[in-house]
Amino acid sequence: MNHEREHPISVHDVTVSYDGTAVLNNIGFCVKQGEIFVVMGGSGSGKSTLMKAMVGLLQPARGRVLYDGTSFWEADPDVRRRILRRIGVLYQRGALWSSMTLAENVALPLEEFTALRPGEIRDLVSFKLSLVGLSGVENSYPSEISGGMMKRAALARAIALDPEILFFDEPSAGLDPVSARLLDELILELRENLHTTIVVITHDLESIFSIADTSIFLDSADRTMIAWGNPRALLEQSEDPRVRRFLTRGRLSGAPEG
Amino acid sequence: MKKQMMDTENRPVMPGFASLSRLGADTLLVRLAGSWRMERSLPGAKDVLDRAGDLSGIRRAVFDSSEIVSWDSSLATFLATFFQECERRHIRAEPEGLPPGVQRLLQLAAAFGRRMDAKRPEPGGSFFALAGERSIDLSRSFLDLLEFIGSATLSLARLVRGRARFRLTELVHVLQQSGPNALPIIFLISALVGVILAFVGAVQLKMFEAQIYVANVVGIAMAREMGPMMTAIIMMGRTGAAFAAHLGTMETNEEIDAFRTWGIDPMEFLVLPRMVALVMMMPLLTVYADLIGILGGALVGVGMFDLSLPQYLDQTRAALTLTQFGIGLSKSIVFAMIIAISGCFYGMRCGRSASAVGEATTRSVVAGIVFIVVADGVFAVITNALWI
Ligand SMILES: Nc1ncnc2c1ncn2[C@@H]1O[C@H](COP(=O)(O)OP(=O)(O)O)[C@@H](O)[C@H]1O
Ligand SMILES: [Mg+2]
Numbered sequence: 001m002n003h004e005r006e007h008p009i010s011v012h013d014v015t016v017s018y019d020g021t022a023v024l025n026n027i028g029f030c031v032k033q034g035e036i037f038v039v040m041g042g043s044g045s046g047k048s049t050l051m052k053a054m055v056g057l058l059q060p061a062r063g064r065v066l067y068d069g070t071s072f073w074e075a076d077p078d079v080r081r082r083i084l085r086r087i088g089v090l091y092q093r094g095a096l097w098s099s100m101t102l103a104e105n106v107a108l109p110l111e112e113f114t115a116l117r118p119g120e121i122r123d124l125v126s127f128k129l130s131l132v133g134l135s136g137v138e139n140s141y142p143s144e145i146s147g148g149m150m151k152r153a154a155l156a157r158a159i160a161l162d163p164e165i166l167f168f169d170e171p172s173a174g175l176d177p178v179s180a181r182l183l184d185e186l187i188l189e190l191r192e193n194l195h196t197t198i199v200v201i202t203h204d205l206e207s208i209f210s211i212a213d214t215s216i217f218l219d220s221a222d223r224t225m226i227a228w229g230n231p232r233a234l235l236e237q238s239e240d241p242r243v244r245r246f247l248t249r250g251r252l253s254g255a256p257e258g
Numbered sequence: 259m260k261k262q263m264m265d266t267e268n269r270p271v272m273p274g275f276a277s278l279s280r281l282g283a284d285t286l287l288v289r290l291a292g293s294w295r296m297e298r299s300l301p302g303a304k305d306v307l308d309r310a311g312d313l314s315g316i317r318r319a320v321f322d323s324s325e326i327v328s329w330d331s332s333l334a335t336f337l338a339t340f341f342q343e344c345e346r347r348h349i350r351a352e353p354e355g356l357p358p359g360v361q362r363l364l365q366l367a368a369a370f371g372r373r374m375d376a377k378r379p380e381p382g383g384s385f386f387a388l389a390g391e392r393s394i395d396l397s398r399s400f401l402d403l404l405e406f407i408g409s410a411t412l413s414l415a416r417l418v419r420g421r422a423r424f425r426l427t428e429l430v431h432v433l434q435q436s437g438p439n440a441l442p443i444i445f446l447i448s449a450l451v452g453v454i455l456a457f458v459g460a461v462q463l464k465m466f467e468a469q470i471y472v473a474n475v476v477g478i479a480m481a482r483e484m485g486p487m488m489t490a491i492i493m494m495g496r497t498g499a500a501f502a503a504h505l506g507t508m509e510t511n512e513e514i515d516a517f518r519t520w521g522i523d524p525m526e527f528l529v530l531p532r533m534v535a536l537v538m539m540m541p542l543l544t545v546y547a548d549l550i551g552i553l554g555g556a557l558v559g560v561g562m563f564d565l566s567l568p569q570y571l572d573q574t575r576a577a578l579t580l581t582q583f584g585i586g587l588s589k590s591i592v593f594a595m596i597i598a599i600s601g602c603f604y605g606m607r608c609g610r611s612a613s614a615v616g617e618a619t620t621r622s623v624v625a626g627i628v629f630i631v632v633a634d635g636v637f638a639v640i641t642n643a644l645w646i
Contacts, residue, residue: 055519081521089519095512099431099504109520112423
């Protein structure tokens with residue numbers, strides 16, 4: 001029971017396949033309450049696939065995904081829906097609903113899942129949008145704003161219902177370095193202030209070293225995870241050349257700065 | 259005579275070639291010479307080895323590249339295949355004698371070559387295998403379609419019982435998009451269909467001095483067949499395609515995933531409003547098409563076959579029973595479902611690649627039109643069997 005309280009997510013021996021071809025094999029790890037957990041790996045190593053299996057989009061061929069000890073894929077639809085309500089997801093491309101304004105995007109989950117009155121929802125929406133620095137563009141459509149703003153608006157939507165767990169799929173992809181660092185800071189702030197457990201998928205080294213408490217490394221050749229630990233510790237101690245190469249890429253010396 | 263190849267200094271340059279000779283009992287010497295450039299045709303590794311004759315006893319191959327004039331990646335390509343062929347014949351190829359740049363390229367290619375193990379089924383195969391796979395694919399997507407129709411029906415039932423989450427704003431949006439904007443094109447097509455029907459009918463009927471019955475032909479044909487059918491085909495091309503493109507883009511953008519992870523059923527949220535909107539809109543558009551078609555017919559009847567307008571309209575009113583109209587309207591409702599379902603189904607099955615949305619749109623329109631015509635045929639059989 002205690003283990004469950006401290007580890008809101010645990011993944012047991014999960015194998016995920018597309019049309020019978022396994023792209024991820026025997027994944028197992030657990031995520032501690034309130035930590036920032038990073039899933040790293042090169043393109044095509046199955047990071048997004050792993051996230052899909054965790055947020056209820058793709059049923060694993062084998063294995064279990066437990067939320068507070070409840071096996072997600074074996075639960076009834078009602079239980080699943082209750083679990084999903086506690087989760088927020090920021091997709092790789094933002095995935096804002098294109099036919100709605102930013103405010104409507106953030107408001108939709110509130111309208112769907114709470115009994116709040118329209119006025120209250122409006123206030124909550126502008127609060128969430130101001131948290132991500134987007135006051136004043138509530139009534140723009142996703143196509144009218146920049147990529148960085150889109151990601152932040154999507155973040156506002158992801159935190160609309162104050163989720164206990166947040167997933168980020170490559171938050172820095174497609175952003176300039178400045179916006180990417182801003183988003184990293186936002187992630188840290190969220191963890192500090194809302195005590196959210198955060199799972200981040202990324203291959204951005206700077207993000208990895210500045211936000212990760214724990215990480216796992218997925219390898220595209222072996223189609224499984226080959227390391228689990230704090231990235232700095234992995235950098236210092238991992239014997240595996242693939243992990244070392246990934247963590248030291250683009251650096252002259254091995255040590256991360258800062 | 260063959261044109262001599264020239265290099266930059268206009269001297270003739272030998273095209274690249276490879277010659278093999280034995281060097282001791284177990285060693286093969288591969289001498290590479292000339293200019294190995296992509297502009298000309300170069301020897302194939304397999305041919306070179308095949309032409310070498312008896313290779314028995316050969317265990318290793320060494321290279322002499324001192325006579326190579328110039329090279330580009332065609333040399334590396336030749337060698338990569340050559341190495342593979344050697345491996346197949348259990349000959350160890352020793353790259354030391356090659357230019358260092360080529361050695362490096364070969365190492366790179368080998369390093370990356372090993373990594374890929376994309377398991378995709380062999381393309382081609384025998385005719386029967388292909389036909390079999392194709393039918394399995396077809397039956398699978400047919401099953402998917404049935405499943406989709408099933409869950410669309412279930413959510414429709416939930417809507418009727420007031421249990422579905424239904425977004426009125428989405429419905430209004432789709433109604434606006436699909437209704438008024440379609441009027442001009444429906445006007446044009448129906449008027450022309452009316453004119454054509456009147457012409458074909460009147461020319462024949464005139465032979466019996468019965469051209470007044472052209473009003474019957476046009477009226478019944480429009481109300482029963484052409485009105486619903488043409489409207490459906492237009493709406494499939496306009497609105498059905500728009501549904502497929504919109505939902506396809508949403509799928510590509512992960513917007514539909516975003517609905518699913520909130521536990522919101524895209525069926526209720528996206529498909530249901532579209533179905534309801536079309537079911538509301540199609541009968542209205544069909545009636546509009548019927549009227550315009552009849553007016554088009556009247557134009558021909560009055561203008562060219564000496565009928566008076568009141569006479570023509572009276573004749574139409576007498577010919578058209580409520581049953582005729584009813585058949586047309588029930589068809590239009592069925593067509594509305596077909597349009598909404600094929601648009602949404604192919605949109606939601608859209609892949610993630612850049613070309614996926616276009617493919618989904620095309621597929622939905624083609625399938626939709628086929629289903630519309632098939633459904634029309636089924637209607638013909640049923641009404642015939644019921645004597646109506
Ligand atoms: N819908 C799909 N159908 C089939 N294969 C897929 C699909 N999505 C991803 N893949 C394959 O699964 C592997 C992992 O993809 P993905 O999880 O997107 O990687 P990442 O997010 O780490 O870049 C890749 O080899 C990719 O080609
Ligand atoms: Mg990805």
